[in-house]
Amino acid sequence: MTYTLYGSKTSPFVRKVRMLMEDLPYDLKELDIFSPEGAKILNEVNPINQLPALVDGDQKIWDSRQIYNYLCFKHELPRMTWDEENILTAIDSAASSGVAILLMRRSGLAEDVMYAKRQHERMSSVLDYLKPYLLDNALKEWNFNTMSLYSFLDWALFRNIISIEDRPECQKFLDAHSERQIVKETQIPKA
Numbered sequence: 001m002t003y004t005l006y007g008s009k010t011s012p013f014v015r016k017v018r019m020l021m022e023d024l025p026y027d028l029k030e031l032d033i034f035s036p037e038g039a040k041i042l043n044e045v046n047p048i049n050q051l052p053a054l055v056d057g058d059q060k061i062w063d064s065r066q067i068y069n070y071l072c073f074k075h076e077l078p079r080m081t082w083d084e085e086n087i088l089t090a091i092d093s094a095a096s097s098g099v100a101i102l103l104m105r106r107s108g109l110a111e112d113v114m115y116a117k118r119q120h121e122r123m124s125s126v127l128d129y130l131k132p133y134l135l136d137n138a139l140k141e142w143n144f145n146t147m148s149l150y151s152f153l154d155w156a157l158f159r160n161i162i163s164i165e166d167r168p169e170c171q172k173f174l175d176a177h178s179e180r181q182i183v184k185e186t187q188i189p190k191a
């Protein structure tokens with residue numbers, strides 16, 4: 001049975017699911033969700049109007065974490081501990097803050113307002129919190145959390161949303177995983 005994954009090649013939330021599905025059969029249906037056609041197709045699959053969405057026969061699954069849980073259930077992938085779940089929540093929250101900043105910029109909104117500052121503070125706070133993890137487990141492990149972290153960092157740098165100049169552990173982490181085949185296969189298109 002081939003899954004259908006609705007996504008885009010730039011989304012960090014889609015990328016980590018593509019990494020997770022490296023050995024699973026799926027068709028990627030790329031959507032430009034800001035075009036009327038793409039938005040219509042996405043809305044028929046996911047009323048939240050966000051990517052990714054997974055379709056498995058009659059079953060639709062929204063949200064990357066739900067997709068992870070669904071695939072864990074179906075393919076008996078290892079479940080996370082509660083501490084690992086917290087790490088995923090932190091990474092996803094940082095990525096959502098990054099997406100909020102991107103949407104603000106695309107809307108022409110200034111970033112010297114409380115809402116934007118909260119998003120930047122959240123991303124910094126998460127990266128501060130993850131420093132010991134980045135220096136240890138994250139260098140050695142390749143699982144949904146490290147896939148999520150890689151996808152977020154690479155995307156946020158690509159979009160100029162974060163700077164890691166003062167965070168060598170982030171660069172070390174990216175370097176540790178950048179040669180993986182699935183990382184290369186899912187690279188963000190530069191054009």
Ligand SMILES: N[C@@H](CCC(=O)N[C@@H](CS)C(=O)NCC(=O)O)C(=O)O
Pocket residue numbers: 011012013014033049050051052062063064065092096099
């Ligand atoms: N909680 C969702 C977040 C997904 C998300 O934010 N997707 C972005 C693309 S990176 C999106 O579709 N944004 C459009 C919007 O929010 O209107 C998940 O984990 O899948």
